[in-house]
Amino acid sequence: MSAITPIDIPFDKRHTCWFCGEPCDRYFEYHSQVHTPHPSLAVPACGECLTLAKQPTFRT
Numbered sequence: 001m002s003a004i005t006p007i008d009i010p011f012d013k014r015h016t017c018w019f020c021g022e023p024c025d026r027y028f029e030y031h032s033q034v035h036t037p038h039p040s041l042a043v044p045a046c047g048e049c050l051t052l053a054k055q056p057t058f059r060t
């Protein structure tokens with residue numbers, strides 16, 4: 001049950017960091033920490049933003 005479900009991201013943005021816009025090859029996965037219609041979803045993120053995003057104090 002670890003499948004990533006990308007949200008509706010334009011094809012040309014799927015390798016662009018959702019947070020800073022830099023090219024990336026990772027995904028930041030949301031789980032039950034936020035209310036979504038999906039059990040889990042993911043947005044593309046670079047390593048730097050991925051680290052930031054995983055901090056409890058991170059806010060979008």
Ligand SMILES: [Zn+2]
Pocket residue numbers: 017018019020021022045046047048049050
């Ligand atoms: Zn980034």
